[in-house]
Amino acid sequence: MRIFQHISIKHKLILIIMLTSSVTLLLTSAAFVIKDVVMFYHALLRDLCSLTQVIGMNSEGALLFNDPRTAAKNLESLGAMPYVFSACIYDKKGEAFAAYFRKDAPKDTSPPPIASGHYYKKIRNKKYLFFFKPILLETETIGTVFIQYDLEERNFKMREAGIIFLAVMAMAVFCVSFILSHILQGIISAPILHLAQIARTVSKEKDYSVRAKRCCEYHWNEIGILSDGFNEMLTEIQAQEKELIRHRGHLEEEVVSRTAELLRTNEELVRAKNAAENANRAKSEFLANMSHEIRTPMNAVLGFTDLLHSLATDPKQKNYIESIRSSGRSLLTLINDILDLSKIEAGKMELQYEPVDIYSLINEIRHIFSLKIAEKELEFVTDIADDIPRSLLLDEVRLRQVLFNLVGNAVKFTHKGYIRLSATKIYTEGNMSRVELILAVEDTGIGISPESGEKIFDAFKQQEGQDTRQYGGTGLGLAITKRLVEMMGGKISVRSEPGRGSVFEIALHHVPVAAVPVKSKKDGTAGESLILFEKALILVVDDIATNRNLIREFFLDTPISVIEAEDGDKAVTAAGRYKPDVILMDIRMPVMDGYEAARRIRKIEAIKDIPVIALTASGMKEEKDKTLKQGFDGFLTKPIQRSELFEELAKFITHSKKEAPERAEKIEITEPVSPETMEKLPELTDKLENELMRKWDSARKNSFFDEISVFADQVKGLGEVFGMSVLRKYGEELAGHVSSFDIENMNATLDAYPKLVGKIVSLRSKGG
Amino acid sequence: MKYRVSGFTFQALIFLMYLTAGQVHAQPTVGEEYRVKAGFIFNFAKFVEWSEEAFEDKNSPILLCVFPPDIFNKILFTQNIGTREILIKPYQNDEDVKCCHILFLGVSDKDFVQEKLNIVKDMKNILTVGESEDFTQMGGIIGFATEKERVNLLAEKRRLTFDINLDASDRAGLKLRSQLLSTARKVEGSQ
CATH class of the missing domain: 3.40.50.2300 (Response regulator)
Incomplete structure (x- = not known):
């Protein structure tokens, strides 16, 4: 069967046709042969029957009139039939009356075993038909005719003829069916071979435009359907191929255009990013420059305005100068605030965590504002929970700035009642290493209208109706405060009722408890x-x-x-x-x-x-x-x-x-004072003792960083103008403390001012 | 009346008696020769066709007239031929011949036989059987003859046979079957 699978359809068809026709013919032949054999036997029996009948009838007289010769003569006519082996006529008593023998037959006559009928018997491997026929006269049996028929000879002859016939037949069938199938298989195999050829061409050359030829006589049958299907498939493939090519082309275009677009976008993005970075850098640099470039002239403006103020005598002029001075201060404060805010927003402000003692921090604040509060006849309450760890990791400078702003605001907007600064903590999730620190500043001031709400934390948004002249401020304080709190990972919120007061609450999340105690403030100073x-x-x-x-x-x-x-x-x-x-x-x-x-x-x-x-x-x-x-x-x-x-x-x-020497020693005048300075010394001491002393007093009382900063700049400015380095150094030191919100050192330095003035005055007396 | 029954004939008759035993119940005392001849005549009747007018109906018996009248004494045909019996009628006078179907002349006198044959010469439907010499030449239809057959060197067998004259049978309007003719020793006449 494997071999059969491997041979071509053409040969398969030939084989199938030949096999089919051969089998059919064989079966038909077999049927015919069987029929012939059966028919032959029937015919033989019939022939023998009629033969014996004739012989019997002809022998009736011979039997009746006892004439064996006539009977023998009758039997001799059987000599024309070559397969009659022997024949015999028996009389009614069963004795042989007349006999006939073929030349090769033995001449013995035995009485008939039966009176009529026939049987087949093999004698010496040869098959014979024994046929008996009674001879009837009227109804009386007068004898029997017997014929021994030689089937062997007959069968042999027949077989011989049959074999020859079959051989010739088989040859003929083989030849004819071979030729016919060879011719006819083309009807089926040719279109299939054609299809196969086309398929090979298509797969080899990838040419989907070729089509299988359709012979018109096949258009309705399976081959036609196959051809049509194949062609349809090719058409479909061709269409899809076209589509695919089109898509591919399209896709490539698309990819190219998209890539180009992407590159363009990327470039634009990079450009935009660079532009933004450049702009940001420019902004940062601009602001950094501003700090330097604006603050320096502002110092001069304010310093000389102060000088002018002391020189002016006309009240009108004095009034004008006062306006210039207050505006200048406002401007300086504004600049400082803007710088802070822009630093925060540009992400340039970095927090420096160090162990902080919240008790001492709050005490500092209390101390700073104590004078101002006493002046306004307010009550300042500090309420610190006992369980707050003494040492927390916080940015002390910024936290101080925040509290300073909030308390300063409270003081500013409260006219009677109290201000309360409280600190509590909550442990989160039983974690002892971190706390939630809540700082609240409560006042009984003018309060904030609900409409203002959270807006007060936006830059340049002051409460509506706030009298700028009355309260001053840049509107940046709370904005900076809020940003700083958020930077510290906290949240600021406000509850307020107009006319009754406000509560600002700062919640600092996950404040780490410091393992080391707070360092002494004295370390590293000076x-x-x-x-x-x-x-x-x-x-x-x-x-x-x-x-x-x-x-x-x-x-x-x-x-x-x-x-x-x-x-x-x-x-x-x-x-x-x-x-x-x-x-x-x-x-x-x-x-x-x-x-x-x-x-x-x-x-x-x-x-x-x-x-x-x-x-x-x-x-x-x-x-x-x-x-x-x-x-x-x-x-x-x-x-x-x-x-x-x-x-x-x-x-x-x-x-x-x-x-480290005593702080007082720091302001020792070690340098030699130039003669020009000595000349201007009275003017200087006058300024220091009168005008600046008033400012110093005010700054100490209010503890407004802005005010102290302005004071420091003025002292520094005077030092530069009069060539007194000790003054300049003092101013710079004070300004440094203010800018770093180092309240303790700031206060100490501030407190040293009268001593410094005393030294200079003594210098004058020495020189004088 | 002469009876010529030789030793040979006797033997042959005994042999033949077996053949006709079924038809003829002959007494042992009756001459064997005529017993055999009676059997032959009975068998002849089987192969001869009479015309329709010879019988009144289909059951009518076949009349066998014999001369001398006592020759078939004590012979009785127990079997029928078809539907017909065979009745033996002794030949008393010439008138009797008219209604006979078979006439057996058991005499060897040629003149007497010729005389009797002349009587029935123009009569239809009478099968004439005789045993005289030249019976068929004289116008008889079937004539018995005896043949000698050598069985071996010592023995010789006598065998009863018969001749047929077809012209005579034609004249009598009788048809003789071929079986009868093929068995006959000699068939005379045309056709």
Whole structure:
């Protein structure tokens, strides 16, 4: 069967046809042969019957008239039949009357075993038919005719003939059916082969446009259906192929266009991102510059306005000057607030967590506002839960700023009643290492209308109807407060009733409990005084002379010598010539900026190892990172604090340390006072004792950071104008404390003011 | 009247008697020769067809006239031929011949036989059987003859046979069947 599967359809068809026809013919032949055999026997019996009848009838007379010769003559006619082996006529007694024998037959006559009928018997392997027929005369049996018929001979002959016939027949059938099937199989196999050929062509050449030919005579039958189906399939495939190609082309186009679009969008995004970053940087830089560029002239404006105020005698002019002064202060405060807010919003403000004692912080606040509250005849209640850990990890400066703003607001808007500052804590989920700290500031002030609600936390939104003249403020305080609280991971909310008061509540979440106790505030303060430099040379590079002078003044009472350069180019030259121990380099300068100068210095072998410390006005962290990356060894933010400068320099210049002196010693006038200064001393002391003393008094009482900051700037401004470095240093120190919300040191410094004035006054008396 | 019954004939008759035993119940005393001849005549009747007018109806008997009248004494045909009996009628006078179907002349006298044959010559439906010499030449239809047959060197067998004259039978309006003719020793006449 496997072989059959492997042969071609053509041969299969031929085989099938031949097999079918052969089997059919064989079966038919067999049927015919069987029928013939049966018929033959029937015919034989019939023939024998009639033969014996005739013989019997003819022998009737012979029997009756006892004439064996006639009977024998009758029997002899059987000689014409070659298969009659022997024949005999018996008389009525069963005795042989006459007999006939074929030539090869033995001549014996035995009486008939039966009277009539026939049977087949084999004698010596030969088959014979024994046939008996009674001879009847009327109804009387007068004898019997017997014939022994030789079937063997007959059958042999017949078989021989049959075999020849079958052989010829088979040959004929084979030949004819082979030829016929060979011709006819084409009807079926040709279209199939054609289809196969087409299919091969299609699969080999991928040409879907070819079609199977349809012979018209097949159009209705299975082959036709197959051809049609095949063609339909090809049409379908071709259509789909076209579609696919079209789609592919389309897809490619699509992909190309999409990719291009994507690239375009990406580029735009990158451009937009760069633009946004640039804009943001520009904004940050702009604001950083603002801080420096606006605050410096504002100091001058305010300082000279104060001077003008003391000189003016005309009440009208005095009134005008007063307006300028208050407006200037408002402007400075506004600038400071905007700077804070923009720093927060630009994400430039970074919190510095350190252990904080919330008790002492609240006491500080209480202390700051005690004078003001006493003046307004209010009651200030602090309520701190006993179970708050003494040491919590918080940003003390910013938390102080927040509380300062809230309490300051409360004081400002409360005219009678009390202000209550409370602190409670909740442990969260039994976790002892973290607490929920809740700080609340409650007052009995004017309150906030429900419409204002949360809007008061938005920048520049003050409560409607708030009398700006009466209360002042920039409208940024609460906005900054809210941002700071959120930065600390907390939430600020307000409950208020107009005319009855407000409650501001700050909830700080997950405040970690510090493992170490709060450091003493005294540590590290006035650090510059602890450092005793040995002899060294410093190059100060700044395009602004006053800045260079300021630094020179810092080193007046040290063995450090200062040389100056006003731009990067000159700095490089000076560095090469004098080989200083340290270079202090401003970044933004004309001709050559600090970066370029530093780069050049690094390229010159002789001076490449000199440490260069950058001085920048921006105070932004990114600026610091940039400078450190650009090859600077250190970084200082303007306005430069003496302590910071000394600490930074201590890293590069050999020095020793001494015990911290008394705070009072700090304001010892160690420098020699110039003659010009001595001349102006009366004017200076007058200012210090009268006008500034009033301000000092006011600042102490109100404890408004803005006010103290303005006071510090004024003192500093006077120091610069009159060439009194001790005043300038005092102002700078005070301003530094304010900007870092270091209330303790700020108050201490503030308290030292009368002492300082006393010293200067004594100087005058000495000089005088 | 002469009876010529030789020893040979006797033997043959005994042999033949077996053949006709069923038809003829002959007494042992009756001459065997005529017993055999009676059997032959009975068998002849089987192969001869008479015309319709010879009988009144289909059951009418076949009349066998014999001369001399006593020759078939004590012979009785117990069997019928078809539906007909055979009745033996002794030949008393010539008138008797008219109604006979078979006339047996058991005499050897040729003149006497010729005389009797002349009587029935123009008569229809009479089968004439005789035993005289040249019976058929004289116008008889069936004439008995005896043949000698050598059985072996010593023995010789006599066998009864007969001749047929077809012209005579035609004249008598009788039809003789072929079986009868094929068994006959000699068939005379045309056809």
